[in-house]
Amino acid sequence: MKSILFKTQKIILLIFGFTLVFAQNSMKVPGDAVFYMEVNGKQLNNKINWTKLNPLLHELSKKTKEKPSWTDYSKTGIKYDAVQYHYASFNDSIKTYNTHFIIDNKEKFQEFVNSVKKKGLEVSRKSNYSYVDINDGAFVAWNGNRAVLSMVSYTKPYKNLWNIEAVTDSVSVATDSADAVAVDTVYAEEPIKPFDYKEEIKNLKDDIKYLKENIKENNLEIAKIQKDIKYLQKHHKYPKEKEEVSPEYEAEEPEYTDSEADKAYQKEQDSIRKENYKIVKKYAEGHFDRYFSSNLDVEAPKEMLKFRDLNSDVFVYTDYGRIVNEGIYGKMTKYYTYGQIFRNMYNSNYSYNLYFDKDKVRLINNYQHKDAEIQKSISSVYKGKKNKKLLELINEKSVGYYAMNVNGAKCFDVMYSLLQNSGEHEYRKEMELIMETMRIVLDEEAIAKIASGNGIFVLNELKSKTVEYTDYEYDEDFNSKEVKKTKEIAVPNFTFAFATENEGYWNRIFDLLATNKKLAKRFSKKGNFYTFKGEKNGGYIDQLFFTVKDGVVYLMSSADNILPVNQSDISRKWAKDSAKYPLSGRLDIQKLLTGLDKEFKSPSERRTLDAIRKNVGELYYKTEAKGESIQTEMNYIIKDSSENSLMYFFDLFDQIFKTKESEKKSPIL
Amino acid sequence: MKFPVLKKYRKTAIYTQKTKDYKDLRLELSNFVVLNPVMKNFLRLFLLFAPLLFLTSCFDILDKVNLKADGTGEYTIILNASKSKTRLASIAKMETINGKKVPQKSEIENKINEAAKIFRATPGISNVKTSMDFDNYILKLSCNFKNIENINAGLEKLKSQKILGKMVPTQIYSHSAEKKSLTRNKVSTFKADYDKMSKADKEIFNDAKYTSIMQFENTVKSQTNSAYLLSPNKKALKLDANILDLILQKKQIQNTILFQ
Numbered sequence: 001m002k003s004i005l006f007k008t009q010k011i012i013l014l015i016f017g018f019t020l021v022f023a024q025n026s027m028k029v030p031g032d033a034v035f036y037m038e039v040n041g042k043q044l045n046n047k048i049n050w051t052k053l054n055p056l057l058h059e060l061s062k063k064t065k066e067k068p069s070w071t072d073y074s075k076t077g078i079k080y081d082a083v084q085y086h087y088a089s090f091n092d093s094i095k096t097y098n099t100h101f102i103i104d105n106k107e108k109f110q111e112f113v114n115s116v117k118k119k120g121l122e123v124s125r126k127s128n129y130s131y132v133d134i135n136d137g138a139f140v141a142w143n144g145n146r147a148v149l150s151m152v153s154y155t156k157p158y159k160n161l162w163n164i165e166a167v168t169d170s171v172s173v174a175t176d177s178a179d180a181v182a183v184d185t186v187y188a189e190e191p192i193k194p195f196d197y198k199e200e201i202k203n204l205k206d207d208i209k210y211l212k213e214n215i216k217e218n219n220l221e222i223a224k225i226q227k228d229i230k231y232l233q234k235h236h237k238y239p240k241e242k243e244e245v246s247p248e249y250e251a252e253e254p255e256y257t258d259s260e261a262d263k264a265y266q267k268e269q270d271s272i273r274k275e276n277y278k279i280v281k282k283y284a285e286g287h288f289d290r291y292f293s294s295n296l297d298v299e300a301p302k303e304m305l306k307f308r309d310l311n312s313d314v315f316v317y318t319d320y321g322r323i324v325n326e327g328i329y330g331k332m333t334k335y336y337t338y339g340q341i342f343r344n345m346y347n348s349n350y351s352y353n354l355y356f357d358k359d360k361v362r363l364i365n366n367y368q369h370k371d372a373e374i375q376k377s378i379s380s381v382y383k384g385k386k387n388k389k390l391l392e393l394i395n396e397k398s399v400g401y402y403a404m405n406v407n408g409a410k411c412f413d414v415m416y417s418l419l420q421n422s423g424e425h426e427y428r429k430e431m432e433l434i435m436e437t438m439r440i441v442l443d444e445e446a447i448a449k450i451a452s453g454n455g456i457f458v459l460n461e462l463k464s465k466t467v468e469y470t471d472y473e474y475d476e477d478f479n480s481k482e483v484k485k486t487k488e489i490a491v492p493n494f495t496f497a498f499a500t501e502n503e504g505y506w507n508r509i510f511d512l513l514a515t516n517k518k519l520a521k522r523f524s525k526k527g528n529f530y531t532f533k534g535e536k537n538g539g540y541i542d543q544l545f546f547t548v549k550d551g552v553v554y555l556m557s558s559a560d561n562i563l564p565v566n567q568s569d570i571s572r573k574w575a576k577d578s579a580k581y582p583l584s585g586r587l588d589i590q591k592l593l594t595g596l597d598k599e600f601k602s603p604s605e606r607r608t609l610d611a612i613r614k615n616v617g618e619l620y621y622k623t624e625a626k627g628e629s630i631q632t633e634m635n636y637i638i639k640d641s642s643e644n645s646l647m648y649f650f651d652l653f654d655q656i657f658k659t660k661e662s663e664k665k666s667p668i669l
Numbered sequence: 670m671k672f673p674v675l676k677k678y679r680k681t682a683i684y685t686q687k688t689k690d691y692k693d694l695r696l697e698l699s700n701f702v703v704l705n706p707v708m709k710n711f712l713r714l715f716l717l718f719a720p721l722l723f724l725t726s727c728f729d730i731l732d733k734v735n736l737k738a739d740g741t742g743e744y745t746i747i748l749n750a751s752k753s754k755t756r757l758a759s760i761a762k763m764e765t766i767n768g769k770k771v772p773q774k775s776e777i778e779n780k781i782n783e784a785a786k787i788f789r790a791t792p793g794i795s796n797v798k799t800s801m802d803f804d805n806y807i808l809k810l811s812c813n814f815k816n817i818e819n820i821n822a823g824l825e826k827l828k829s830q831k832i833l834g835k836m837v838p839t840q841i842y843s844h845s846a847e848k849k850s851l852t853r854n855k856v857s858t859f860k861a862d863y864d865k866m867s868k869a870d871k872e873i874f875n876d877a878k879y880t881s882i883m884q885f886e887n888t889v890k891s892q893t894n895s896a897y898l899l900s901p902n903k904k905a906l907k908l909d910a911n912i913l914d915l916i917l918q919k920k921q922i923q924n925t926i927l928f929q
Contacts, residue, residue: 237792469751470805472731478882478898478905480733489755539759602876 026297027100027290029087029304034326036304036317037086041101043313045081047356047646056654059661077109078102078147085298090326092157094283099149100291100298106144113140126285129292137280141288146296150287152280156272304351307366307629312353313646321347321370344418347371351629356646360617361636366629373420375628377413381406382625386579387454387499389552394575396568399459399595400587400619403578408453412444450505455498459587460561462490462595465540488598491540495561497554506548529559583623583632589616611655615639615648727752727876730912738886740816740846750806757806768867774803780832781808787826788812793819817842817851848927849887853894855923859916877912887928894924 029036082102089096103109110123117134124131131141138151232238304317324346348369355362369375384405394401419435467489472480500506510530513523523532530546545559554562567575578584593613600609617639623632642648728750736742750757763771772780781799788797793815800809814820824839833839838856845851863871881897884905892899897906906926914920 232790237790467755469754470749470807471751472729472747472749472880474882474907477900477902478884478907480731480882487752535758539755539762 025294026299027294029085029298029300030089031301031303032091032319032322033087033089033300033304034319034322035086035088035097036300037084038300038308038315039084039086040313040315041079041084042081043311044356044646047313047644048080049643049647052647052654053650056650056657059657075105075108076112077105077107078112079104085300087300093155095153095155096283096287097151098287101147101149103142103145103147106142109142109147113142126288126292129288131285131288133281136277139281139284139288141284141292143292146292148288148291150284152283154276154279154283156276306368307351307353309353309364311355312364313356314352314354316350316352316354318350318352320350341418344371344374347374356644358644360638361645361649363634365632365634366626367632368629371417372628374414374417377410377417378630379625379628380410381414381453382582382623382630383407383410384453384582387552389550390454390456390497390499391575391579392564392567393456393458393495393497394567394571394578395458395460395565396570396574397460399461399591400585401456401458401578402583402585402621403456403581404454404583405579406453406582408451409444409448411453412442412447446502449501452499452501455496458495458561459592460493460495462592463493464488464598465491489540490596490598491557493557493561495554495556497552499551500548500553501551503548503551506553510546510548577622581622581624583621585619585621587619587621589618607659608656611659612652615641615652615655727878728873729878729880731880731882733882733884734817734842735884736817736844736851736886740844741814742817743811743813744817744820745809745811748808754804754806777801777803777808781810783830784827784832785810787830787832788823791819791823791826794823817844849890850928851883851885851926853881853883853922853924853926855921856915858918860918863916874913874916879908879910879912879915881908881922882906883926885926885928890927890929892924892926894921896920897924 079102085098085100087098113132113134117132117140118136121133129141129143131139133139137153138149140147140149142148228238300317308315308317325343348367351366351368353364355364369378384407386405390403394403416435416439419431465488466486468484468486471483471485473483474480510523510525513519514525514530516523522534523530525531528547528549532544532546534542534544541557543557545554545556545561547554547562549562556562574586590613593609593616597609600606615638618637620635620637621632623630625631636645638645638648642651728748729752731745731747731749733745733747734742735744760766760771761774765771778801781801785797785799788794788810794812795815796811796813798809798811800807802808812820812823820842821840824833824837824841827833828835828837828839838854840854841856843852843854863874882905883897886904888903889899889906892906894908896910897908899906906924908922908924910920910922915922
């Protein structure tokens with residue numbers, strides 16, 4: 001009995017052990033990916049009306065020079081109602097973009113791939129998948145029901161460009177270790193030699209020789225010009241033979257063409273291209289091998305999915321910090337003494353959830369700084385108080401507004417937290433001293449009183465203004481005559497206002513401007529208003545009005561904008577909504593385009609404008625500190641004419657496209 | 670032995686390779702949408718919106734020639750951007766537009782004065798006058814010539830001194846007293862240069878107009894280009910064209926005029 005139990009236990013353990021050993025893992029999105037996107041195909045596919053979209057896509061592909069390769073884009077073998085995964089990453093030498101998707105008709109998909117792949121390229125078959133190079137550096141691999149599109153670009157890191165250290169090529173790290181040996185030997189022809197001072201002297205001498213050549217050329221040119229000056233002083237004109245200048249310059253060009261150096265350069269380029277292709281192919285194969293030997297699920301690190309909403313149509317994560325700091329700017333800031341400040345500033349990530357709702361397109365963005373302390377101080381800025389006076393300026397009759405209710409005083413904390421730890425090693429003490437000095441010099445409270453963080457910009461309307469211009473008219477003998485004509489242009493009528501707790505400060509500034517000898521010509525005081533007059537014909541704004549009233553500084557294009565206006569119920573609702581958020585705004589694009597009406601003159605412009613104006617919607621925007629992030633929601637509210645907001649865009653584009661096409665077809669008179 | 674040329678080439682090779690790699694990436698990113706036709710066409714559709722985003726400026730060029738029977742005459746060129754003066758006044762306050770530096774008033778004045786200086790030094794050209802009205806954005810240059818080919822020489826000089834762009838034609842006129850003819854030469858196409866321009870730069874030409882006036886002491890017997898309007902007294906010709914039509918050669922500028 002004991003032995004039976006022991007045997008059973010042994011078998012169970014073995015089976016369990018095997019399961020553990022052979023269980024396939026999911027495909028992990030690399031933790032250093034700078035971009036990750038999930039496309040919720042199921043939701044999007046339900047929103048796309050293929051019968052409407054196909055003809056449009058077909059029309060568009062007709063316009064490309066190549067023959068249309070596909071007729072029905074809804075049948076490519078790709079399962080459109082499944083989730084698609086995209087991610088991109090880069091290091092010092094390799095940039096990749098990968099897309100993972102499901103296929104529901106392998107034959108159809110293969111047909112589709114054949115129609116888009118480069119001619120003459122054959123499909124390579126591996127044990128568990130097939131793949132083909134559809135274009136330089138773009139590979140697609142598939143098995144029965146999954147496919148991967150992988151785009152790889154390789155740049156050999158060059159020494160001395162930014163980096164003075166020995167160049168290490170991350171390809172060896174990024175590719176499979178077995179492949180890496182083959183990959184890295186490709187560039188083995190340039191071993192790093194020890195410093196040879198004799199060779200360096202030789203190189204420097206060559207440089208001098210090269211520079212001397214330039215000096216010679218410049219001296220010759222100077223002598224030529226001096227000769228010309230003397231000739232002009234004496235004869236007041238150029239010598240005859242000097243008039244034809246250009247052939248001389250043209251004759252210099254052939255020096256470089258068809259030379260040995262040119263051929264050698266071409267050869268070098270060809271070999272670089274060939275070797276680069278080998279590397280990217282190896283890399284893509286490595287990626288495909290890993291994917292098709294996994295359980296075919298794609299799994300992103302938790303950190304990337306922190307703000308993902310499973311109900312969104314598209315989710316995007318970007319590692320902004322890495323894109324900037326590891327990209328070219330990062331290399332720049334690394335060599336600045338205080339470059340770490342910028343590195344601290346950018347060290348953040350953005351997540352986006354996009355929704356194509358029935359009545360609006362909604363984009364929710366979450367910004368998060370990677371440093372929790374810095375994030376905390378940024379969030380504290382977004383916790384301001386409301387200002388009733390400013391909110392009264394919100395009016396539904398206006399074209400749009402942008403309101404701000406932030407905590408100005410907290411901006412200093414953000415600045416200090418960015419400076420904190422930004423001095424590396426030897427500059428640490430200096431940075432701390434700078435911060436301390438700033439704290440002493442800056443009276444944060446007093447500064448915050450000047451502008452506390454509440455402000456609003458209201459675009460009340462776009463007014464028509466008559467401007468005069470000069471044109472030429474001709475009599476019957478075509479003698480020209482200058483005539484004055486007029487035309488209408490659109491000018492903005494706006495109000496910019498911000499709250500202050502120190503009215504006296506602003507009044508003193510305006511007084512100074514009005515009494516200053518140089519500025520008084522333009523800046524003057526009339527009653528309660530200070531006015532600034534622009535130059536004659538100085539652009540869209542003729543006059544600006546400034547005033548300080550009830551703790552608010554106003555800057556307006558018209559003095560009437562300060563007069564109290566009765567807010568309608570909608571306006572009050574908007575004002576109430578605006579009071580809740582640190583940043584919020586609205587823009588009625590239809591009103592904006594109506595105001596700009598006079599700017600569109602040609603029949604073609606007018607037709608396009610009409611097509612847009614008929615369907616264009618309204619933008620709404622709000623930002624707040626939410627959880628450990630700054631969340632911004634942007635809504636584009638559509639007109640009811642389309643089945644949903646996704647098809648709305650296609651309908652709108654279709655209409656504009658048709659307008660454009662009909663213009664092309666109409667005969668030229 | 671290292672040759673400087675080779676050294677230059679080596680540097681170029683590195684640069685070209687780097688540029689190529691960025692181009693490759695761009696190409697590959699565009700390839701990414703190969704399997705995503707919806708996205709590809711969505712982007713293309715979006716481009717249709719672009720013209721609305723640029724509110725174009727417009728300008729007119731007026732080119733006047735007054736030719737006497739003995740071949741002497743007067744030449745005037747006027748750049749009139751008065752219709753866009755409000756927009757230009759705003760642009761003038763900016764540092765850059767479309768990624769290009771906005772020239773200062775003084776820089777424009779210097780260029781015009783430099784052009785006038787070169788014209789003055791051109792044999793056969795006299796009485797060079799310039800006028801610059803920065804309130805209305807109208808620039809004028811006029812001069813007298815002994816024979817009309819002097820203008821070609823003047824323009825050629827401006828081009829070699831890089832005051833005029835390489836796109837501007839210089840060999841414009843030829844006059845023959847014996848044959849009693851004036852030829853307005855064919856202008857080579859700028860289409861290739863125009864195509865290379867950015868979308869925003871191209872927009873500048875959308876509403877730009879060109880007017881050519883030619884007035885003569887002699888009576889016109891015939892002309893080869895009917896796009897030029899002949900005045901009732903048969904002593905003047907006028908051509909109105911959109912600059913874009915001339916660039917794309919939808920309208921021709923060449924004309925051979927025979928006098929009685």
